[in-house]
Amino acid sequence: MPDQPLLDVRDLRVSFRTRRGSVTVVDGLSFSVAPGEILGVVGESGSGKSVSMLAVLRLLTSPNVTVEGEVRFRGRDLLALPDKDMRAVRGREIAMVFQDPMTALTPVYTVGWQIAEQIRAHEKVSRKEAHARAVGLLSDVGIPDAASRANAYPHEFSGGMRQRAVIAMALSCGPALLIADEPTTALDVTVQAQILDLMRELNTEGSAVVLITHDMGVISQIADRVLVMYGGRAAEEGPRRAVFHGPRHPYTWGLLDSVPRVGGPRLRRLPTIAGMPVAPGDLPEGCAFAPRCRLRHEQCAERPQLRDFAGSAHRDACWLPDDDRAALRLTARAAATDVPDLEREATP
């Protein structure tokens, strides 16, 4: 079936047991990734974007974590897979790249060794052959003089080069899906541009990508579809153009408007989102964004579900009337620009 998603997450729920009771970090999240597409997942800290992806790969190892729901990957439910089968999925079918390239590699082994280790964990190849493939991968991701650099240790690489090496490792078994958690956040813009190009390239070679970031600009440059998360839930989801050209959720408006841009008009004050990102554990019964929303009304006490707009693939979880969101956005922006922000009131 051509339409069958590669990854289909249904009603994912992640909670941590703490001294003060159970805290829900991901609260009924559903999304899917089609083969070969780039899904951008965006949100602020505490939105649950990283945790949900770690849950997908079952990398939340703390005994205090409970993960519920369904994670279907190529038809199998990953959450129900035996450990051994799950290990065969990790690194071979789904690879993951993390934010900080400086700490992502084991400091005492050479970069080439670590890539070869992953290859040998999944395929029956000789040490020599695995090393040769590691060299090839390093050269593919644009590391000059890969044959000798493969024998260098992580600390001998710069941040950008290390992130390339980590990506090379992630690609070593030709995964169908690459999950990248803020892969460029720790890097300079010029290096970020190089890494984003690299991700685009590998995407054209067939891997689907889930790119987690807080940077709307990065998403706007690279994603096919966008998932906006807030408070462990999906706020808005849709094709990139639809979301960026006609954002529908007030939180997405806020994210887009509060970023100072390198082009366009300069504002004296930025439109802000009032208050602070909701902390896990303080999630309200109704809409998670309602306490910070300038257009909240009675209905917001009830939790909104993701609904599509006029039958399109663009969906959002908001009670505002469907048709005049653009006008409402202008109202909200005007209100957001000149009122004092409410951070003070938002904290008890």
Place this chain on the structure above:
Amino acid sequence: MLQFIVKRFASALLVMFAISVLVFLIFFATPGVDPAARIAGRNADPATLAQVRHSFGLDRPMPIRYLLMMRHLLIDRDLESFVNRGSRVIPQIVQATPVTLSLVIGAALIWMTAGIIMGTAAAALRGRAADPLIMLVGVVGVSLPAYWLGEVVNLITQKQLHSSVFSWVPPPGYVGLDHPGQWALHLLFPWLTLALLYAGIYARLLRGEVVGALNEDYVRTARAKGLSERRILIRHALRCSLIPIVSLFGLDFGALVGGAALLTEVVFGLPGIGKLTFDALQNLDLPVIMGTVLYAAFFVVLANALVDILYARLDPRARHA
């Protein structure tokens, strides 16, 4: 590398010089110590004392005395004990060294193996009942005084149960390496006793390191690669945790070889460096004290240098720094 060795050698010389001067000064500043009286024997008349003083150079100024002693010790190698006339210092040390080395190397092998296994197991089993249990065993080992434990071991193996379970245990003492079987048998309980004192600390330290390493980003990467938990624990977490353990090991090992295994040696009647130092201190026998102290300093410095080399082998980040 050459530069490293030269630098280390120079600092070793400096350390040994400083220590020897310190020992020398402390010795002669200690009241009631008159080497001449000891050498001349009890109730010697003043004339004999003066003659002894003169022949041993004890009537010369302090710096000359120091240089003379050093010359006899290091260059002529004929420095003699003040207490046992005619017994030279260097051969005594040469004789005692293999005993101490046998004891310490064997014990080190046991405690490192036990410490690594216990520490890694406890870290892997953290949050379960086995973890605090393993750590408790460690604490017990640490808190037992060496002489007490040694005496108890002797009591059990030599007296209480010697006729039944431990009839194979030889009497305390040392047998040279030319009889390997007897050598090992004689050292078995000293090894275990000494190792027990250290295994607990090492297990405890290693557990902390491994638990910390398991929370590192690179372990998460290793998991995302699809490696087995066992491989992650041993090849990644444990491998990185060994780095700080090695530096501690170097210091402990150097100190033990230098004579810190004294209590174990005394309790089990092993004529090692510790025992030699112990006896020399009791008799205030300056030449022997000087010899053993310099020997100890040498080993501590040597162990430190070896640790640095090993450290660089274990941690590539330290190689170019």
Place this chain on the structure above:
Amino acid sequence: MTARTTPSEVLLRASDVTKHYPLRADGFSRHRRVLRAVDGVSLEVRGGETLGIVGESGCGKSTLGRCLVRLTELTGGRVEFDGQDISTLSTRRLRPVRPGMQLVFQDPQASLNPRRRAGDIVAEPLLVHRYGDAAAVRRRVAELFDVVGLAAAHLDRYPHEFSGGQRQRIGIARALATNPKLIVADEPVSALDVSIQAQVLNLFADLQEEFALTYVFIAHDLGVVRHVSDRIAVMYLGEIVELDETEALYKEPAHPYTQALLSAVPDIDDGADAPRRERIVLTGEVPNPVDKPTGCPFRTRCPYARELCATERPRLTPTASGRHTACHFPLID
């Protein structure tokens, strides 16, 4: 930010400031290796304006910020603040100058003493500079809390009880305590979530208006720097490669590095027909500031580099059209 008070006279002037860190010699080579963190920087900051300093990690922007308020000793050059050369003043003579220039740090977590209450942290500079009796200090701290948008109830809390944005507000209140003329802010919003970042940026704008403050705003985020700055200095390998009015610099960069930097920023495409910049992807990496290239520091990565660039170091000079760039072949004449 439009229609500010017209920038008046120069408040801060840096002339040929250098900061070199000697590295430990590696034994064999006789010559000492030197890390050139800041290498011959001259700039002026006029009263009431915001000068942005932008560049990638390791370009020396933070070190320069510390040199400007003399939190670190200069290797060479001089810094004049309010007409007085502060680069050679003794610690004692510097004391009365200090209240006039304050620093806001990047990481509010690390720059606030975790064992002290927020109110005491803000009161500290007041006590150091003998502001007045206990009651006067208390009144002033309460006033400062109000100014930066913190509640009176926050006075007795410890730093860890605050969010990142609130901690940065405490840091700002502390900097404001002595009524400074100049605030040097080193990456003050880079650790914050976007929504909180916007709030803190607005606070900076409000405070500038209210207290006629002069800012030196150091950041790596080109959007943020553009938002706050009247003029911007672009740094590369310890040197200023371009220094100009914000709008001119962003519309038509004169230095190839500025051009590449701007083109690398992933801008949000929101359907408004903003002209897409041509992407210029720089190859390679920033050279090590210990082994700086001869001549122009950027020449090893510059797509337009010629022979002259390797031999002669370009100076920050005005071009025919009045742009300020350190380039032999500027993109704008």
